[in-house]
Amino acid sequence: MVGYTFLLILLLSAVGFVLNRNAAQELRAGGSRLHSLPVFHGGYALALAGLPALIFVLLWLMFEGSFVSALVRASLPAEAVAGLGAGELSLIMAEVQQTASGLIFGEPAQYVRDAAAYYNTLHSISDWAMFALVLFILAGGIFLARRSVATEFRARQRVEKVLSGLMIFASVIAIFTTIGIVASLVFEAARFFALVPITDFLFGTAWEPQIAIRPDQIAGAGAFGWLPVILGTLVITFIALLVAVPVGLLSAIYLNEFASPLLRKIAKPILEVLAGVPTVVYGFFAILVVAPALRSFGGDTLGLPISPNTALAAGSVMGVMLIPFISSFADDALTAVPRSMRDGSLALGATQSETVLKVLFPAAIPGIVGGVLLAVSRAIGETMIVVMAAGLIATLTINPLDSVTTVTVQIVTLLIGDTSFDNPKTLAAFALGLMLFIVTLALNVVALRVVRKYRELYD
Amino acid sequence: MQDAITNALAIKVACDKVNVHYGDTHAIKDVSIDIQDKTVTAFIGPSGCGKSTFLRCINRMNDTIDICKVTGRIELEGDDIYDAGIDPVQLRARVGMVFQKPNPFPKSIYDNVAYGPRIHGIAAGKAELDEIVESALRKAALWNEVKDRLQSPGTGLSGGQQQRLCIARAIATAPEVLLMDEPCSALDPIATAQVEDLIHELRENYSVVIVTHSMQQAARVSQKTAFFHLGFMPEYDDTEKIFSNPSDKRTQDYITGRFG
Structure with a gap:
């Protein structure tokens, strides 16, 4: 009916x-x-x-x-x-x-x-x-x-009013959804902070959240300091960017400026295939190929102490995953630089690489920063590769050869299995989510500033 | 009197039977022209006749277009510029170019002008670079307008100032020949007059080649004029003669407004 x-x-x-x-x-x-x-x-x-x-x-x-x-x-x-x-x-x-x-x-x-x-x-x-x-x-x-x-x-005016009303409605939906998400995060996080003091969470250096939620369970004592978790996230993100930014940028510059049209036609789609690989498959790659290779090279050949799960393996594979984001953003940004800039520089007797480095690259920075920012958000939010390759135990370390864990991985483990929404173990997930939200928001604001600064110069 | 002076000047760029192909299109057909030193040479002709294409042969900017092929011989002071031993990068430092649309880099005014000297390592130190920048801006008649804001972005200047900035940028590398591809087409009449005055002064030191759509402009600024038509160059002579008594029928038709 x-x-x-x-x-x-x-x-x-x-x-x-x-x-x-x-x-x-x-x-x-x-x-x-x-x-x-x-x-x-x-x-x-x-x-x-x-x-x-x-x-x-x-x-x-x-x-x-x-x-x-x-x-x-x-x-x-x-x-x-x-x-x-x-x-x-x-x-x-x-x-x-x-x-x-x-x-x-x-x-x-x-x-x-x-x-x-x-x-x-x-x-x-x-x-x-x-x-x-x-x-x-x-x-x-x-x-x-x-x-x-x-x-x-005046039918046209009326119809246009209705249309603009529909558009306002659509944007209001997006805004209210965001507000709703933030509100639910804040609300649940506040319940967590009622059980665990906020100072313990912000400045604690131990993370052992798997406490008993029934009297008969054997579990951890309960420590909710987020520092090891966020540090693990930052270490892995940093490693991933260390791989993705140089490789992505250089390949974009090569494909855009130096490669022959034929090579470009073949190489670009292959590079973009990387973006279509499911993260679970990257996880397999990290634990089955990269981690053993690291152990046999770093551990056996160089004699370094390497854990089975390492931030390096997870971070570098994540970096490979991020290459297409950066390279395609940088490629678009370089292509968007007007031809007159290129000609102006070449006509002054600059070589192709001088032109790229001194004129095209600065002009393309807003777009490139956009790509890097997207990559950072992906890296911080990435879960699957880290679950599979980096480990679950929170260690306060910046050693890339150690096992670390990330915010998203901890949120997943906290919400799997027995959950109870009046228990700090479960509610800690929302506190972590809120902090993750704040961190990415801050990153976004910073990046927006950078983009605006350079864009003013360019136009 | 004028003829006697210009004819006595040395030949800077000698072009012999130059042909340009864009893929299947034959854009320039057997053009031979001797461009004099310390002279303004104007290229006129209807749209699509090949003026700009020919201009871009002189500093090998056509090399940047994959499908473009140049044959024939172009000599800069006796050196074949299409010879395998000539580096186009060095050639372009000797033959400067100003484009139709002002294209300052998204950098400060100072960095725009210093761009060429820096990449060619012309200045020995900061003081010398400052000197080069100042003298280039002075020659481009822009110094008084920008001397107090050398660090502000070049893209913030008005259209006419931007074009003069591009001219300053081109002469900062101390070229021997300056190519100008319709440098005033994006400018208002006042800015056009300023750039034309500038071209007049530049003649004392450089060989200037200017492509223009405006016959009045060609008559005002140039001593020699070449008329291009459908890829050919039917006539090349003293500007005065071209505009008063052209020897080719097509030139006459064009300057009297029959077509173009």
Whole structure:
């Protein structure tokens, strides 16, 4: 029924559009000069009929469920619900709803069957009422819109107002989603900080969050200092960038400026394939190829102490993953530098590499910073490679040959298995998430500043 | 009198039977021209006739276009510039170029002018570089306007100032020949007059070749004029003669406004 209602809205709005457009076209064919094009008159009918109907249906559906449930609950026999708590009552209501939709488990009591039947009746009444009201609204909208068609009627302005309203609505959705995400993070993190002092979290150097959530569990003592975790994240990000930025930039410069067209045509897609490899596959590569190679070279040949899981293996493989981000951003930025810059430099007797280094590269910095920033965000947020190759134990170290862990990995491990949302172990995940959010936000702000500074110089 | 003076000047760039192909298009057909030292030579002709293409042969800027092929002989003071022994990078330091649209680098005014001297290692120290920059800006008649803000970005100047900055940038490397590809087409009349005055002064030290769409401009600034048409160069003579008594029918049609 709801589906038919939406179909009805679509159909009748289209009818309104065609009616109004044709009416306007007739006016024009009659020799009068219209203020707005016929298509705007049509669009006005579409908006006047379709939008109120759509908003009405959405509101109706929003309140229908709770209204029907309240009626059904009130109809339950008093002796069946006497003395029941809110939890038990909602269990009964869930049973009623399941029975109403035909999912019957065991033998429901007679009063549940009755309530289910009543529930279905109410729903179908509500559906029909909605259908009828929507039909009325649509007809009214079409009628009003059709009456307004006149040479002087400013349909274009009205339609444009509706369109700008839709665009505002779309941006508001994005903004409110962000606010909602931040709010939920802050709210849960605040509950965590109520259990664990914020100073312990910010300045503690030990991270052992796997505490017991049931009395019979054997677990860690519980220490919630985030420093080792964020340090691990920074070490791995740094290693990844150390690999990705030089390789990505140099390959972009080579492909953009020096490579023959044929080589460029072959090499670019191959480079971009790297971006399409799933991170799990990179994880395999890190533990099966890179980590053993590191151990056999660094450990056996050079005699260095190397753990089985190392920040170096995870970070360098992550760096390979990030190469295409940086190189494609840098490539676009270099291509976007006007040809006149290149010619100007070459005409002064600069060589190709001088031109790249002194003119193209500075001009392309905003785009390149954008790519590096994206790579940093990816590196900080990357989970899978680190879970597989870097380890789970938080160690306060900057030694790349040691095993480290990252913020995202810890969030995953905290939310896997037994969880309980009044326990610091689980809530710590939200505190970490909040800190991660703050760190990436700060990075974004800094990068935006850099980009703006250089862009002003360039334009 | 004018003829006697200009004809006595040495030949700076000698071009013999130059042909240019863009892929399948034959853009320049057998053009031979001797460009004099300390002279302003104007290239005129309808759009697409090959003026700019020919200009870009003289400093080998056409090399940067993959599909472009240049044949024939161009000599700069007797050296074949397309000879395998000639490095285009060094050639371009001797033959400067100013483009149609002002194209200052996104750097400060000072760094724009110092760009060429720095990459060619012309200045021995900071003081000498300062001197070169100042003298180039003075020659380009820009010094008084920018001397107090040498560190502000060159892209912040007005269009006419930007073009003079590009001229200063080109003469800072002390070239022997200055090529100008419609240097005033993006400028307003006042800025155009300033650049034209500048071209007048530049003639004392350089051989200037200017491509222009404006016949008035060619008449105002040049001593010699070459007329290009469909890839050929039908006529090359003293500017006065070209505009008063052209010997080729096509030149006459063009300057009297029959086409172009």
